[in-house]
Structures are given as structure tokens and as C-alpha cells.
Amino acid sequence: MDSIPAWIDGVLTPVDKLEAHRRGLRHKAVSVFVLRGDKVLLQRRALGKYHTPGLWANTCCTHPHWDESGLDCARRRLVEELGISDLDLQPRGTVEYRADVGNDMIEHEVVEIFVARAGDTLVPRPNPDEVMDTAWVSLDDLHRQTGETPERFTPWMRIYLKEHARQILSGIEPR
Numbered sequence: 668m669d670s671i672p673a674w675i676d677g678v679l680t681p682v683d684k685l686e687a688h689r690r691g692l693r694h695k696a697v698s699v700f701v702l703r704g705d706k707v708l709l710q711r712r713a714l715g716k717y718h719t720p721g722l723w724a725n726t727c728c729t730h731p732h733w734d735e736s737g738l739d740c741a742r743r744r745l746v747e748e749l750g751i752s753d754l755d756l757q758p759r760g761t762v763e764y765r766a767d768v769g770n771d772m773i774e775h776e777v778v779e780i781f782v783a784r785a786g787d788t789l790v791p792r793p794n795p796d797e798v799m800d801t802a803w804v805s806l807d808d809l810h811r812q813t814g815e816t817p818e819r820f821t822p823w824m825r826i827y828l829k830e831h832a833r834q835i836l837s838g839i840e841p842r
Contacts, residue, residue: 691773750792
């Protein structure tokens with residue numbers, strides 16, 4: 668069982684990840700944004716993902732294991748999804764959202780946000796089971812693309828940009 672921390676009747680409880688999404692339970696999550704100059708590293712989710720396959724998302728997003736801190740989870744998934752390690756992850760607070768992600772699933776997430784700056788030599792090595800493509804996209808282009816073709820992006824990516832960009836991406840600028 669892939670248990671994640673979810674709230675049931677106000678009590679944090681280990682719940683199977685798919686069950687949490689099928690029931691739309693409020694649960695813990697982690698999102699990472701890796702920045703380089705004025706660009707954000709995006710990933711395109713693998714076609715085998717159980718929801719939102721083939722859509723573009725932030726650098727990395729996942730759920731912590733029951734006994735795992737948000738920071739440890741963020742570090743673990745950067746390695747597992749993109750082969751990225753040794754970044755200085757900085758917390759940017761918590762956001763909460765609820766979104767229909769298809770296949771009769773709802774993400775109701777309380778998300779710890781982390782941001783890291785990458786050097787010019789960082790080369791992602793995507794795990795094909797998780798990620799089918801990556802791209803460095805300027806914040807201006809990202810806003811334009813999500814406005815023109817929102818269906819290409821995950822619901823949470825659109826929510827982050829629309830409702831939480833100042834919190835998450837403040838200070839993004841060329842070095």
C-alpha cells in the first residue's frame with residue numbers, strides 16, 4: 668500500500684494514495700520549482716501516469732510517505748523523477764487547492780512548496796516511467812502558454828500560476 672498522510676474526520680491518517688484521490692480527501696503533497704535565471708524547469712508527465720498523463724507540470728510534485736518530511740520527500744522525488752540532486756531547496760510556504768484531475772479523481776492537496784536555483788550545467792535525466800519530457804520555460808512564456816493552451820497543463824500548474832505565483836516565484840529574474 669502506497670500510504671500518504673490524509674485527513675479523515677479531522678485526523679491525519681495513512682491512506683492509500685489512489686483512495687485519497689478517488690475520495691477527494693484532503694492530503695499532504697509537495698511541489699518543487701527549479702529555477703535558472705528567468706526560467707522554470709517544467710516536466711511533461713509520462714503517459715503511464717494514473718492521472719493527467721502527458722500534461723506539463725512544475726519541476727516535480729508528489730506526496731510524502733506517511734513518516735517523511737516535506738523536504739526529504741522533495742529531495743527524494745527530484746532524484747527519482749529527474750535524476751537531480753544536491754540542490755539547495757528553499758521552502759516557500761504552503762498552498763491548498765482542490766481540482767478535478769480526471770479519471771474520477773480529485774486532488775485536494777495541502778502542498779509544501781520548495782524552490783531551488785540551478786546552475787547552467789544542470790541537466791535533468793528524466794525517469795521515463797515518470798517524465799516524458801522537460802523544458803526550461805521563461806515565466807512570461809509560461810503565463811502565455813497556460814493562457815493560450817491551458818489543456819496542455821496540469822490543473823495544479825494553472826492554479827499555482829493564477830493564484831500563488833507571487834508566493835512561489837517571487838524573485839525570479841535573470842542572474
